[in-house]
Amino acid sequence: MSTPVVDLQAVHKTYPLGEYEVKALRGVDLKIAEGEFTVIMGPSGSGKSTLLNLLGCIDLASSGSVAVCGHDTAHKNEKELAEIRRDNIGFIFQAFNLIPVLSVYENVEYALILKKTPEAERDEWVRQIIEQVGLTPHMHHRPNQLSGGQRQRVAIARALVTRPRIVLADEPTANLDSETGKSILRLMQQMNDIYKTTFIFATHDPDVLSFARRTIRIHDGKIEHDHAAKKTASARRKGK
Numbered sequence: 001m002s003t004p005v006v007d008l009q010a011v012h013k014t015y016p017l018g019e020y021e022v023k024a025l026r027g028v029d030l031k032i033a034e035g036e037f038t039v040i041m042g043p044s045g046s047g048k049s050t051l052l053n054l055l056g057c058i059d060l061a062s063s064g065s066v067a068v069c070g071h072d073t074a075h076k077n078e079k080e081l082a083e084i085r086r087d088n089i090g091f092i093f094q095a096f097n098l099i100p101v102l103s104v105y106e107n108v109e110y111a112l113i114l115k116k117t118p119e120a121e122r123d124e125w126v127r128q129i130i131e132q133v134g135l136t137p138h139m140h141h142r143p144n145q146l147s148g149g150q151r152q153r154v155a156i157a158r159a160l161v162t163r164p165r166i167v168l169a170d171e172p173t174a175n176l177d178s179e180t181g182k183s184i185l186r187l188m189q190q191m192n193d194i195y196k197t198t199f200i201f202a203t204h205d206p207d208v209l210s211f212a213r214r215t216i217r218i219h220d221g222k223i224e225h226d227h228a229a230k231k232t233a234s235a236r237r238k239g240k
């Protein structure tokens with residue numbers, strides 16, 4: 001494997017909870033190569049979101065090492081972690097964090113402004129991704145004028161518009177009807193083919209699972225099962 005985009009070794013994560021502590025991750029080793037399409041499954045409370053937060057440099061491990069795109073996160077300060085996120089990662093999390101006073105267009109554009117993308121490219125990319133998630137008619141609406149599924153699609157557009165190296169998603173299709181969910185998955189698969197974007201999802205959605213090339217099962221904060229599909233999703237599609 002060339003340098004993995006994600007490399008975790010002996011990772012533990014403990015949350016203090018009053019006088020107790022919760023051991024959310026208990027010795028996780030995980031390497032993910034560029035261009036993988038990986039699904040993390042496991043029961044509620046098994047540590048999926050905790051793991052995604054570490055991969056997304058939103059939180060730090062209690063012990064063990066976490067390297068994301070070659071950066072060891074342990075000794076980075078907040079500003080450095082924010083730069084790793086900005087330069088490499090697109091987030092599609094359950095709390096969408098859309099900016100309420102901005103329109104759909106502006107919410108998506110904002111991700112590119114943060115990356116200092118020139119204005120001419122910005123407009124083209126923003127319109128294109130909004131079209132791809134099916135929100136062109138709602139481009140000038142604000143989040144509170146949209147349904148839950150539409151808001152989720154804004155969050156997806158915002159995560160993908162910067163063409164990040166890694167996309168982390170926590171139940172990305174939970175609020176979408178099956179057709180919309182599938183069309184967004186096809187869009188992600190194209191990005192995976194064209195840009196070698198790495199996708200790491202926590203989900204129970206069978207449609208997402210059918211796109212995954214690798215399935216990781218986590219239980220009580222440990223990886224229980226790590227299964228690579230024999231054929232890649234794109235090979236399946238091309239009938240190889």
Ligand SMILES: Nc1ncnc2c1ncn2[C@@H]1O[C@H](COP(=O)(O)OP(=O)(O)OP(=O)(O)O)[C@@H](O)[C@H]1O
Nearest residue numbers: 015016017022024043044045046047048049050051
């Ligand atoms: N900030 C926190 N403080 C204390 N405990 C926490 C915190 N976040 C998570 N936990 C605990 O850590 C464990 C793992 O939680 P996590 O959110 O990673 O589970 P999950 O697999 O994402 O579950 P779900 O499928 O319900 O989203 C749980 O026992 C949870 O209660």
Ligand SMILES: [Mg+2]
Nearest residue numbers: 048049050170
């Ligand atoms: Mg979770």
